Amino acid sequence: MANKKQPVSSLLGMGPIEPDTSGSSRINVDNTERIWSAAGGALLATYGLRRGSLGGLLLATLGGFMVYRGASGYCPMNKALGRNTAEPKSDDKAMDSIEIAKSLTINKPRKEVYAYWRQLENLPQFMFHLSEVQQLDNKRSHWVAKLSDGLLAKTLGTVEWDAEILEEVKNERLVWKSVADARIDNAGEVRFVDAPNGQGTEVHAVIKYRPPAGQLGGAIMKLFNPAFEEMIKQDLRRFKQLLETGEITTIEGQPSGRKSEQQPGKKPISEQAKVDEKHESAML
Amino acid sequence: MKALCYNGVGDLRTERVPDPTIINPKDAILRVILSSVCGSDLHLLNGYVPTMREGDIIGHEFMGEVIEIGSEVKNLKKGDRVVVCSILGCGECQYCQSTQWSLCDNSNPHAWIPEKAYGYSPAGIFGYSHAFGGYAGSHADYIRVPYADRGCFVIPEGLPDEAAVFASDALPTGFMAADLADIQPGNVVAIWGCGGVGQMAIQSAFLLGASRVIAIDREPDRLRMAKEISGAEVLDFSKVDVQEALREMTGGRGPDRCIDCVGMEAVSEGLDYYYDKTKQFVRLESDRPIVLREAIMACRKGGTVSIIGVYGGLVDSIPMGAAMNKALTFRMGQQHGQRYIPRLLEHLQKGELNSSFMLTHKMSLDQGMAGYDLFNKKETMRVVFAPQ
Ligand SMILES: [Zn+2]
Ligand SMILES: [Zn+2]
Numbered sequence: 001m002a003n004k005k006q007p008v009s010s011l012l013g014m015g016p017i018e019p020d021t022s023g024s025s026r027i028n029v030d031n032t033e034r035i036w037s038a039a040g041g042a043l044l045a046t047y048g049l050r051r052g053s054l055g056g057l058l059l060a061t062l063g064g065f066m067v068y069r070g071a072s073g074y075c076p077m078n079k080a081l082g083r084n085t086a087e088p089k090s091d092d093k094a095m096d097s098i099e100i101a102k103s104l105t106i107n108k109p110r111k112e113v114y115a116y117w118r119q120l121e122n123l124p125q126f127m128f129h130l131s132e133v134q135q136l137d138n139k140r141s142h143w144v145a146k147l148s149d150g151l152l153a154k155t156l157g158t159v160e161w162d163a164e165i166l167e168e169v170k171n172e173r174l175v176w177k178s179v180a181d182a183r184i185d186n187a188g189e190v191r192f193v194d195a196p197n198g199q200g201t202e203v204h205a206v207i208k209y210r211p212p213a214g215q216l217g218g219a220i221m222k223l224f225n226p227a228f229e230e231m232i233k234q235d236l237r238r239f240k241q242l243l244e245t246g247e248i249t250t251i252e253g254q255p256s257g258r259k260s261e262q263q264p265g266k267k268p269i270s271e272q273a274k275v276d277e278k279h280e281s282a283m284l
Numbered sequence: 285m286k287a288l289c290y291n292g293v294g295d296l297r298t299e300r301v302p303d304p305t306i307i308n309p310k311d312a313i314l315r316v317i318l319s320s321v322c323g324s325d326l327h328l329l330n331g332y333v334p335t336m337r338e339g340d341i342i343g344h345e346f347m348g349e350v351i352e353i354g355s356e357v358k359n360l361k362k363g364d365r366v367v368v369c370s371i372l373g374c375g376e377c378q379y380c381q382s383t384q385w386s387l388c389d390n391s392n393p394h395a396w397i398p399e400k401a402y403g404y405s406p407a408g409i410f411g412y413s414h415a416f417g418g419y420a421g422s423h424a425d426y427i428r429v430p431y432a433d434r435g436c437f438v439i440p441e442g443l444p445d446e447a448a449v450f451a452s453d454a455l456p457t458g459f460m461a462a463d464l465a466d467i468q469p470g471n472v473v474a475i476w477g478c479g480g481v482g483q484m485a486i487q488s489a490f491l492l493g494a495s496r497v498i499a500i501d502r503e504p505d506r507l508r509m510a511k512e513i514s515g516a517e518v519l520d521f522s523k524v525d526v527q528e529a530l531r532e533m534t535g536g537r538g539p540d541r542c543i544d545c546v547g548m549e550a551v552s553e554g555l556d557y558y559y560d561k562t563k564q565f566v567r568l569e570s571d572r573p574i575v576l577r578e579a580i581m582a583c584r585k586g587g588t589v590s591i592i593g594v595y596g597g598l599v600d601s602i603p604m605g606a607a608m609n610k611a612l613t614f615r616m617g618q619q620h621g622q623r624y625i626p627r628l629l630e631h632l633q634k635g636e637l638n639s640s641f642m643l644t645h646k647m648s649l650d651q652g653m654a655g656y657d658l659f660n661k662k663e664t665m666r667v668v669f670a671p672q
Pocket of ligand 2: 373377379381
């Protein structure tokens with residue numbers, strides 16, 4: 001979707017910032033690719049099943065395959081092609097960064113919106129893929145991603161990184177970057193702008209990350225980037241709900257005639273993927 | 285509790301499901317006293333809405349008693365007898381605050397689905413598929429009502445349940461249809477569809493100043509009610525040429541205001557019905573816009589077409605040339621119930637509107653499928669379930 005267009009960040013006059021090329025984007029080993037594959041696969045499977053169309057089914061199938069591959073470390077396709085991504089290559093170089101830009105308008109004063117976001121510990125309340133953000137000092141913070149329970153978490157453990165605020169203009173903008181050796185190199189900017197006619201605050205978020213290097217890294221990222229974009233959008237939507245209404249809109253926990261939802265732990269896979277919003281956010 | 289669940293196209297079953305609980309601080313739990321079927325349920329049942337899932341509890345027009353409130357509910361207390369707007373509004377977003385409640389930014393937890401189909405997501409609706417939030421519906425012993433302070437309206441004493449229940453959906457929808465039509469004193473209004481929404485639109489049009497209302501349907505009972513109770517002149521489209529009749533009845537001008545209370549599952553006697561039905565069957569066209577075409581053709585020059593019958597997807601062969609060259613105004617939308625319900629409850633209490641006649645059959649939840657069969661065959665105006 002995003003690859004043939006002018007990047008949205010340039011339309012907004014944002015996002016000259018680039019993520020480092022340190023961690024995963026330079027390490028061409030199987031473990032990193034396994035993380036991406038499993039996480040991306042879970043996202044795709046969830047996203048695909050929820051779309052419910054033929055395209056969705058393809059995505060889901062592909063996603064299921066990637067989870068399998070990530071979890072097992074075995075890729076029949078790689079084998080068939082005679083590739084082994086666990087072997088370092090001499091021509092290994094950093095991949096181009098991938099950009100995600102999402103905006104929405106929140107019916108609250110700019111000061112209030114900014115203040116809530118700047119308190120980074122608040123972020124996991126609406127970013128369901130984070131389990132924790134710890135403010136280390138005024139500029140540095142430690143981030144812990146939440147992996148969906150079950151298979152993924154067991155296989156991969158936790159994913160953590162440190163980030164640093166590079167630029168901060170109170171009530172206007174924040175620019176950050178993951179510090180060297182992050183598992184996933186990422187950088188981003190959030191801008192807060194008054195919406196016209198007293199409609200509240202426009203929040204513009206641009207996130208850039210580098211896909212893991214390796215022969216499949218880029219290809220995998222391209223595949224699951226739409227799901228990742230959707231995830232960021234969901235995060236922002238929950239941020240808006242929380243600030244405007246004080247709660248996050250949900251139907252999770254309401255009754256239905258689905259027996260599978262009445263006996264937790266006995267869900268068929270397809271149901272499990274469809275049911276839970278949080279499962280959409282496998283990581284990052 | 286018992287609940288009426290969707291189990292596939294044309295298949296409803298009354299099942300035992302868990303009781304609802306308070307999930308968010310602004311939720312309330314209601315004991316459902318009355319819960320009505322609605323024409324738009326048929327779109328779900330007949331398979332025109334692809335985001336229904338087996339096990340979904342349907343029903344969106346209801347009233348009941350508050351039995352539990354969340355910690356942030358301020359205006360309700362246990363024991364209140366309330367009618368609930370079928371469409372959910374958070375009350376805090378820009379749309380809710382400008383009383384465009386059915387456009388609420390926050391009340392659809394599955395906003396990403398309509399965003400793919402419509403660009404932006406409208407509000408959530410009770411019991412109305414996952415595209416509209418996947419909220420459990422009201423054909424059940426109990427129901428969870430999110431944003432309860434915004435959606436629940438205390439029913440004035442003396443107003444019977446049987447009248448108040450329709451202030452949830454059919455009445456505010458019909459009233460909004462008339463309101464959108466921008467009726468000026470003396471206007472002649474044509475209304476397609478004499479189901480619940482149509483009946484309420486007829487009465488509302490008179491309330492807003494229409495001098496004459498001409499109602500169009502083919503079901504004898506519905507036409508009789510439109511005439512005898514709601515006060516319209518009526519046309520049976522299976523017996524007359526509607527275009528010609530409307531033209532002649534209005535001195536050759538055409539109706540000033542045309543209201544489509546039918547929407548995507550329209551039927552007619554003409555060839556275009558079979559054309560649309562065939563295309564709809566093979567899913568090239570999701571909606572049959574027969575009434576919309578007819579309303580555009582019938583409407584006087586410079587008139588207004590108000591669309592309240594539900595459309596879900598794509599339509600075909602809309603006479604845009606007629607609309608453009610006759611300088612028509614189009615207005616449409618799902619009902620902004622929270623804007624109208626307080627006023628409508630007053631009109632009902634004063635006897636300026638009559639809604640209780642629409643309740644033609646009262647049934648238990650166990651008779652759910654039978655009730656919808658009756659309704660689907662148009663052998664009743666409204667079947668209403670009384671769970672307990
Ligand atoms: Zn309805
Ligand atoms: Zn709202």
